[in-house]
Amino acid sequence: MSRRVVVTGGGGFIGAYLVKRLVHDDWDVAVVDTMVRGDASRFAEVADQVELFSCDVRDQSALETAFAGAEVVMHLAAINGTENFYRHPELVLDVGIRGAIAVVNAGRAAGVPDLVFASTAEVYQTPSTVPTPETVPLTLPNSLNPRYSYGGSKIASELIAFNYAQEHYRKVQVFRPHNVYGPDMGWKHVIPQFITRALQESARCHSDSVPFPIQGDGSETRAFCFVDDIVDGILTMYEQGGHREIYHIGNDEEITIRELAARIGDALGISLHVESGPAPEGGTPRRCPDLTKMRGLGYRPAIDLQSGLRKTAAWYRDRDRGLVGNDLL
Structure with a gap:
């Protein structure tokens, strides 16, 4: 029997590639995406094998319905793109933070055992160490600069994932993708x-x-890391990685x-x-x-x-x- 996975933001760039890979790996796949910014045509080749929930990721009640029976929720929904960070910081923050709270609470209510959260390398902005390990301090250089709406929302999302969820999930993981293309x-x-x-x-x-x-x-x-390698890293992390862990996924x-x-x-x-x-x-x-932690799980960027x-x-x-x-x- 296929395991059920729900991907929020499945019509987005990384999300759609992940959806296609999950279908090919024989998962029972559901997608949560309003398609306001996403595009279902990105996973058109497997669309007839995907259940689509066209609901807002901030709508906890709708998420509970979508999450029913899932073994894992992979939360990728966000307002991305540098241009959006400057022009629409309120929306970036609202979807990022309220969406994270709704996803964690809906997963708890629906009895989902595993939770995977997408973060970003922007949580540490200008790192003190390069190549950068997962243990680097997270920073918000200037709360007046709207660029940091995205990085700030992801810092909050990591806190929400680990602290709202620490007693309610079998496995909670956060990955920070690096310059995916x-x-x-x-x-x-x-x-x-x-x-x-x-x-x-x-x-x-x-x-x-x-x-x-x-x-x-x-x-x-x-x-820069090609998207297929990012997807491979996400699935390697989920299958081989630990509970309450953070992983950098990218290319070095x-x-x-x-x-x-x-x-x-x-x-x-x-x-x-x-x-x-x-x-x-x-x-x-x-x-x-720094990919030491992911390489320890067997991850190797191939492209x-x-x-x-x-x-x-x-x-x-x-x-x-x-x-x-x-x-x-």
Whole structure:
């Protein structure tokens, strides 16, 4: 008999890839998502094998119905995207914090034994140690900066997951994904924005070397992880990891933003001439996870950055909508 899993935010980027993998792994899968920001077409290939609950993740009563009979709830619903952090911080906080409380309480009421919460690397903003272990202190650098609405809501969500749930669940786990990318991730993140802008600038200037302005000088670093590896990490954590544990899931191949632009150009067959610009307020100079804890569970990222960028660039090139964004990370 298949085990039942409920994925909140299953129409989101990571959520949809997770849903497809769970179906392929013979789980009985349900999704909670209003599809206001999510998109059910992301898991269209398995849609007839998924039960969809179109309810708000802040609606505890509706969640209790959706959670009935589940062995595990994987809570990924959130308002993501740097642009949203600045423009809609109230909504980011409301969905993040009230949603977390509703999910934990609904799971308790429905008798769900296991709970998995998605957090973020932004809970520690500018880490004191890079590569960064799970034990690094969590920080909120400036409560006046709306960028931290997301990181702040995730700090609160981690507290809610572990403290509301400590006596009511068999297993509670939190994972912090690091700079996930891949096809169909939306249009408000650095990699799709770089791809889209590179295509636009190349079409506009018809030059062998395309001018490509970025925010900052490009020395900032990140470690990008292809979405399939993130999903593999989530499932490895759930099956092999412990109760009341936090895990960093990502890749530890650190790269500068300037080099990222160059590699995106290579994937598109475009030579990009990177031009520095003003750095965004609240940015972080370096971010790279220490994967020691996950590697101890047997997790190994399998898709290198260049391979992942080729797949991602091909998807966006085929669907270029002419959108130009200005987010850095």
